[in-house]
Amino acid sequence: MGCGSGAEPQQGKKADSGLEPDSGSVSSPFQGPVTWEMGEIAPRDLSDVAMLHWTGDTLLYNDGALTYSLVNTLFSDYTKKERAIWLPPDTQISWKDDGPLDFPVGTIISKTFMMGPDLRRPDEALRPLETRLLVKLDTGWEAWPYVWTEDGTRAELDVTGEVMSLSFIDPDGVSREAAYLVPQKNQCVECHEHRSPSGDRHLTLIGPQSRQLNRTVTTESGPQNQLTWWSDLGRLDGLPSIESLDAASSVTPFYSADLTDFSSEETTRAAREYLDINCAHCHSESAVEGQSSHLWLNHDNEDAFHLGICKRPGSAGEGTGGLTFDIVPGSPDESILFFRFSTENVGAMMPQIGRSLAHSSAQPLLRRWIEDMAPAHCSTDDASAP
Numbered sequence: 001m002g003c004g005s006g007a008e009p010q011q012g013k014k015a016d017s018g019l020e021p022d023s024g025s026v027s028s029p030f031q032g033p034v035t036w037e038m039g040e041i042a043p044r045d046l047s048d049v050a051m052l053h054w055t056g057d058t059l060l061y062n063d064g065a066l067t068y069s070l071v072n073t074l075f076s077d078y079t080k081k082e083r084a085i086w087l088p089p090d091t092q093i094s095w096k097d098d099g100p101l102d103f104p105v106g107t108i109i110s111k112t113f114m115m116g117p118d119l120r121r122p123d124e125a126l127r128p129l130e131t132r133l134l135v136k137l138d139t140g141w142e143a144w145p146y147v148w149t150e151d152g153t154r155a156e157l158d159v160t161g162e163v164m165s166l167s168f169i170d171p172d173g174v175s176r177e178a179a180y181l182v183p184q185k186n187q188c189v190e191c192h193e194h195r196s197p198s199g200d201r202h203l204t205l206i207g208p209q210s211r212q213l214n215r216t217v218t219t220e221s222g223p224q225n226q227l228t229w230w231s232d233l234g235r236l237d238g239l240p241s242i243e244s245l246d247a248a249s250s251v252t253p254f255y256s257a258d259l260t261d262f263s264s265e266e267t268t269r270a271a272r273e274y275l276d277i278n279c280a281h282c283h284s285e286s287a288v289e290g291q292s293s294h295l296w297l298n299h300d301n302e303d304a305f306h307l308g309i310c311k312r313p314g315s316a317g318e319g320t321g322g323l324t325f326d327i328v329p330g331s332p333d334e335s336i337l338f339f340r341f342s343t344e345n346v347g348a349m350m351p352q353i354g355r356s357l358a359h360s361s362a363q364p365l366l367r368r369w370i371e372d373m374a375p376a377h378c379s380t381d382d383a384s385a386p
Helices: 184-191 224-232 266-280 288-293 338-344 363-371
Strands: 007-009 052-054 059-061 064-067 080-086 107-114 127-139 142-150 156-157 162-169 175-182 193-195 202-204 218-219 222-225
Touching: 080 224, 127 156, 127 175, 127 218, 156 222, 218 224, 338 363
Parallel strands: 007 218
Antiparallel strands: 052 059, 064 080, 080 107, 107 127, 127 142, 142 156, 162 175, 193 202, 218 222
């Protein structure tokens, strides 16, 4: 499949998308190298990293940073996210056909979470909540969370985590209250840890993979495929022909639509895309949780048992909701997967961290996906994980 459809402006603002900072620009207060002494503890104040700055209504990035966007993003209590990458001088991202791209040692990836009071106008009155940095050291990726002050004047390193009470109106006009979690540093492994074939555990990336990056964005030169743009800038090495590459399809159009306007094939693909970005970083063959649960929710898993069809969970405790099978075809209300996706009960919801609210906009899509499966009677015989 070729490049994704639809153009989206690059998030945040910066003066120059090239490799070298533009010394004549004044759009960002940071025009020198991003500062991080590899191997040392993270700076206490995010401004000391010199990668991004909040003006009061927008993020400004270091002129050498590369902002990027994904086809689909994780649901995190309806927060808006902006992303950027810093590459050390004279380095490039290396192409990989599957999974996250290969970033050089010294790379810093930032993700800033923001929230406004009324998500029917998602870009108005935003304030930053936290910025997470992923830094690639010689030993692998390290994660560092920074929490912004309420007035947005600074963000401080907070490895112990924090819970924020957020009140807002969701995209459907419903008043919501979220107990938004800034994870502890050691909680990052819950989403980012994978196990290699040799058994070694390591942190990995979730979003910056080829099929999620394969989309059209608006650059200084106009609409352009994001991967092609990176390659033209000299920041991505080894990009194959863009027409030969798979691209994720956007789930967003299904959130506010009448699903009867879509075919079963379309809603099935959208539901699998939703599970792929929201769940497969834990539930896949290479992820620690997927290896123990044998539930694999990556978009290209075609094995019905590992997808959860008539499969009993290995262990889920109260997360079963009193139900027996991960998915009962034709019956979402009898399916553990749908229950855990929909509940807001701590200890039962999935994912276990990263949200306190159910993603109500996506519930009809996941319900339709299971309802459209050919009904089946699930037997307790041979229905547990091997």
